[in-house]
Amino acid sequence: MESAIGLNHFLAVGLILFCLGLFCVLTRRNAIGVLMGVELILNGANVNYVAFSKYSAAAVDGQVFSVFVIMLAAAEAAIGLALVLAIYRSFRAIDVSVMRTLRG
Amino acid sequence: MEGLSAEVVVFFFLAGVAVVGACGVAFATHIVYSALSLMLSFLGVAGLYVMLDADFVAGVQLLVYVGGVVVLTLFAVMLTQGIRDVKVSNRSAGRGFGLLTVVAVFALLWRSFQAAQWHRPVEYLAAESSTAAVGNALLGRYVLPFEVASLVLLAVLVGAVVLTRKETAESE
Structure with a gap:
């Protein structure tokens, strides 16, 4: 039974999410905005994992991987936001262009 | 098939x-709107997981992302900026x-994924809950990564506390 919605449709959604996340990471100056972009990128990758898991014979491996990715994304968000708070305490700003202490 | 099927x-x-949520994240001028659009985007992706018969992943997505990451992000926004000057600092460069x-x-x-020759699936599996299979995989084949993940989460917990605690004066 062929369905109207195929693997490529889901890959396209994942690709669009990835590209918007990349744009966010490249252009945002707000450190929290950059972290949101990273979350979008990971979500795009996850859509691909789950789609491949459905449209292949490899059982649920893709879904297990996406669960691990979600776990790491949550860890990354927690540590990233803790870092943002620490940076805010020392710079009084979370604009990534303000943090240039290590610049040569 | 007649016109548009429900699946489409x-x-x-x-x-x-x-995608609209993701666009909001990328283009909104207000960081709080960005965070709320992020939630919208996560909800859409959770729906896509349900379409892909990944019930467990959809549930985890709702619990961890919508319930956790977005709230955490909003808290970070509130803690790092006064509500009034939120707008100023969402500039893009x-x-x-x-x-x-x-x-x-x-x-x-x-181009690369349009050109790729994917293996055609042998048969489309009937839509059935995959939660049991995911659970068996997590505690069977993937038990070592599963345990390492718990270690990582413990380290993250401690690390986040250490990073965000207030520096107190040393008292002899």
Whole structure:
């Protein structure tokens, strides 16, 4: 039974999410905005994992991987936001262009 | 098949929600709007997981992302900026360059996955809950990564506390 919605449709959604996340990471100056972009990128990758898991014979491996990715994304968000708070305490700003202490 | 089937409509609705949310994250001028759009995008993606018969992943997505990451992000916004000056600091830099890079990456990936010869699935599995299978895989084949994940989460917990605690004066 062929369905109207195929693997490529889901890959396209994942690709669009990835590209918007990349744009966010490249252009945002707000450190929290950059972290949101990273979350979008990971979500795009996850859509691909789950789609491949459905449209292949490899059982649920893709879904297990996406669960691990979600776990790491949550860890990354927690540590990233803790870092943002620490940076805010020392710079009084979370604009990534303000943090240039290590610049040569 | 007559016109639009329900599956197509649902797919484009969910994909639209996810993409509109992502656009909001990328283009909103207000950081709080960005965070709320992020939630919208996560909800759309959770719906797509349900379409892909990944009930467990959809549930985890709702619990961890919508319930956890977005709330955490909003808290970080509130803690780092006064509500009033939130707007000032969501500026973007280098939009032209960023757009150029993103369009190039998009074109490359789009072409590559259109050109790829995917193996056709042997048969479409009937829609059934995959939660039991995921649980068996997590505690069977993937038990070592599963345990390492718990260690990572413990380290993250301690690390986040250490990073955000207030420095108190040393008292002898």
